[in-house]
Amino acid sequence: MGKTLFDKVWDAHVVDTIKDGPQILYIDKHLIHEVTSPQAFNELKERNIPIARPDKTVATADHNTPTVNQHLPIKDELSRNQLEQLTKNCEENNITLYGLGHRYNGIVHVMAPELGITQPGMTMVCGDSHTSTHGAFGTIAFGIGTSQVAQVFASQCLLLEKPKSLRVNVNGKLKNGVLPKDVILYIIAKLGTNSGTGYFCEYAGNVFEEMSMEGRMTVCNMSIEMGARGGMIAPDETTFEYVKGREFAPKGEELEKKETYWKTLKTDKNAVFDKEYSFDAEDIEPMVTYGTNPGMGIKISENIPLLNDASFEKSLQYMDFQKGASLINKPINYVFIGSCTNSRIEDFRVAANYVKGKQKAPNVHAWLVPGSQQVAKQIKQEGLQTIFEEAGFQLRQPGCSACLAMNDDKIPAKEYCVSTSNRNFEGRQGQGARTILASPLVAAATAIEGKIIDITKHLN
Numbered sequence: 001m002g003k004t005l006f007d008k009v010w011d012a013h014v015v016d017t018i019k020d021g022p023q024i025l026y027i028d029k030h031l032i033h034e035v036t037s038p039q040a041f042n043e044l045k046e047r048n049i050p051i052a053r054p055d056k057t058v059a060t061a062d063h064n065t066p067t068v069n070q071h072l073p074i075k076d077e078l079s080r081n082q083l084e085q086l087t088k089n090c091e092e093n094n095i096t097l098y099g100l101g102h103r104y105n106g107i108v109h110v111m112a113p114e115l116g117i118t119q120p121g122m123t124m125v126c127g128d129s130h131t132s133t134h135g136a137f138g139t140i141a142f143g144i145g146t147s148q149v150a151q152v153f154a155s156q157c158l159l160l161e162k163p164k165s166l167r168v169n170v171n172g173k174l175k176n177g178v179l180p181k182d183v184i185l186y187i188i189a190k191l192g193t194n195s196g197t198g199y200f201c202e203y204a205g206n207v208f209e210e211m212s213m214e215g216r217m218t219v220c221n222m223s224i225e226m227g228a229r230g231g232m233i234a235p236d237e238t239t240f241e242y243v244k245g246r247e248f249a250p251k252g253e254e255l256e257k258k259e260t261y262w263k264t265l266k267t268d269k270n271a272v273f274d275k276e277y278s279f280d281a282e283d284i285e286p287m288v289t290y291g292t293n294p295g296m297g298i299k300i301s302e303n304i305p306l307l308n309d310a311s312f313e314k315s316l317q318y319m320d321f322q323k324g325a326s327l328i329n330k331p332i333n334y335v336f337i338g339s340c341t342n343s344r345i346e347d348f349r350v351a352a353n354y355v356k357g358k359q360k361a362p363n364v365h366a367w368l369v370p371g372s373q374q375v376a377k378q379i380k381q382e383g384l385q386t387i388f389e390e391a392g393f394q395l396r397q398p399g400c401s402a403c404l405a406m407n408d409d410k411i412p413a414k415e416y417c418v419s420t421s422n423r424n425f426e427g428r429q430g431q432g433a434r435t436i437l438a439s440p441l442v443a444a445a446t447a448i449e450g451k452i453i454d455i456t457k458h459l460n
Contacts, residue, residue: 002268003236004165006200009140009265011125013230015157023149026123027134030057030152031108032095034064034086036127036405038126040149041089052091058117059090059097062107063406067369067396097316103442104247105191106372109340112201113217114374116246118264120235125152130340130422131230132223136216137243138235138265140200143224164274166199167267170207173280174301177459179350180215181420181439183207184222185287189297196228202267203233207281207456213242213347221341222422225294234266286455289424289437290326293314297423299453300442318426319434320414327452329437333407334417335430336365338396339403341370342420342440345378351444352384360392367392367409369401373397393447405430412433418446 002009015024030053037059044051074080090097098104104111109130113120113203116136122140125131127149140203140296144158151158169186174285199279201223206215216233223231240259243249276367289303294314298304306317306323316323338350347370360366368388371374376398378384388395402409403421406427411417413432420443421428424435438446445455 002271004267005138005202005265006140006165007241007271009121009123009138010162010177012121013140017160022159024157025123025160026157027125027152029122029124030054030114030149030156031112031117031126031128031131032057032059032149032325032358033062033108033126036084036146036149037089038082039146040127040153042091043147043150044153049154051095052155054094056156057095058112058261059086059095060085060105060111061086061097061099062105062109062347062398063400063404065399067101067399067401068408069332070397071388074365076408078278085186103373105401107340107343108369109217109221110268110371110375111341113137113213114246114372115247116243116343119243119249120239121265123156127349130154130221130222132228133217133231135220135222135223135230136213136320137239138262139230140230140232142230144293151294164198166196166201166204166228166275167200167273167277169205169276170203170277170281170284171205172207174281174284174454175206176439177286177455178284179286179439179441180211180218182287183284183440184219184225185289185294185297185437186284187279188226188295189287190279191226191227191295193293193295194227194454196223196226199228201226201228201231201380202269202273203231205278208233208237210432211238212346213238214344217344222294225422286416286439286442288452290319290321290327291434292424292426293422294411294422294437296325297437300452302326328454330416330452331363332416332418332436332446332451333363333365334411334415335364335443336369336402336409336411336417336419336421337440337443338367338369338401339419339421340371340400341422342343343369343375345375345382347420348375348379348384349382349441351440352387354441355391355393355448356387360447363450364447365446366393367396367402369396369409372396372398391448402429404428405433411435418452420442
């Protein structure tokens, strides 16, 4: 029987198999940040265990970082302590750190791909659920808990049960205004937030093949929101072109050798998946969420469903929405374009293209937060900063920002925020805040209009 892409990468990294039990998987790259690493460092220190492969570990500061005045001392004591601790731990253990202000600093899942740290066929982990982002390169990438962070520190391996395989196919032609974010929100709305539990998902079909790397990262990033361990897309010429020439990517002969291997990383024709779904691209439209999990999504032109379910009703109560209502013309005071889902240069190009020559609605606070220092630099170089500033948007410095309210960027209670992030849980963006997930295009249009509009009626 043929092998899936997942099988090929997994099997190449198995160090040992426990009889009738889990397997020991070698980890190529361990990404860390300030929130989930301190306890793991402490555990190793207490047990007098050295870090096995500091050269395979890369650190960045992202979750707790302020997005204004990054050159000043951090006001919040907890954030300041966590960042200081990260610096100290990395220095003591000889780990590369791209801290606040460093030209390579950024959100862990944005800076690693753009620096060429992420490469096809790797196994990658990070104490962060959205590590699945890197699967866009044909890597097995997934989030781990703090005790597993310590396990990787100590051995560069993990003890794991091999997940089952799932494939989601999307074929056909996407409509105008439908972005990769809409594709993944549509899939999650159709399948539900636990459809991928116990599985690793491969995305296949011409829709993903035609996507840019940025788009593929957005899709893989949200695999976790349907309960999957991770998501993957087979590497191809688009992948190789993206990786080529990046700071830490292989060069010359080494690159040629690697590319020959990378080209073998695709699912065999006769491979069988444990579960498979197929969707038609023509059915997908710009999406918005109306509830408190990413599966509660509708096409922007649709109405909130009429369901009789306790958790559904609790969600609507939190969001202050009514069954059967439309979200069109819903006034919105906050818009956030950023997070590890949508803070890459392509996302800001889409937004700038829409807002050019327009003015933000006076009621809206529009925060634009690049995913890295490199993206911030590109925004400036490409003249996007001028477009945004003239339209009244606020461009901030890189960081996780208003995705998860672990820093100063919080949405006030009971306020609605149209957000390009990945989670709309209760209190995710601030206590009592109400999150509506959408694409950068829908977010930009909301900021201009001061309310949700049917974007499909405003495109040429």
